[in-house]
Amino acid sequence: MSIESFRQIVVPPQNPLEAGKTDDWLDVERQVGLSLPLDFRNYINIYGSGYLCEFIWVFNPFAANRSLNLFKQLKTRLDALREIKQQLPGDVPYMLYPERGGLFPCGATGNGDCIYWLTVGKPDEWSIVVNESRGPDWERFDLGLIDFLEGIMRKTISCSIFPSDFPHQPFRFRDPNSTRQP
Secondary structure, eight states, X not given: OOHHHHHHHSOOOSXXXXXXXXXXXXXXXXXHTSOOOHHHHHHHHHHOSOEEXXXXXXXXXXXXXXXXXXXXXXXXXXXHHHHHHHHOGGGOOSOBTTSTTOEEEEEEETTSOEEEEEOOSSGGGOEEEEEOTTSSOEEEESSOHHHHHHHHHHTSSOOTTSXXXXXXXXXXXXXXXXXXXX
């Protein structure tokens, strides 16, 4: 699967809001301190800020809205996990970025579930890990972000943390101003 395959099932906006440009990514990666997966960069360049099927948000380093901004969510989500890990160590079975191989948030759902990269290996080899909202359940997928999203849309994979009726058609990408943020 690829961004081109994904575009076949989820039509990108004609004028994406807060889309990235190739030249912008070096500064983003310098700020976060690591390279980011190519599929993620392509997704943000093509789709910009918005949500999939009225449920999944991919964090965007160019988003003005702090609920969607990768930098703001990186701090917010990891600070919350650090606190949980300190109080209930068994509830967070992974290391956290910037630890080597730690979790790095890349998205969220309308239910408050968080989607992370597990930063083991090269960026294009990172797995996806989903954590249920306000709970200890985790599910790992040895797929990149686009392969994960496409697998969910095509129902070739399922995430037990997501609602059983998700996704529903038509598969749409919408502007973030058309609904509430995660």
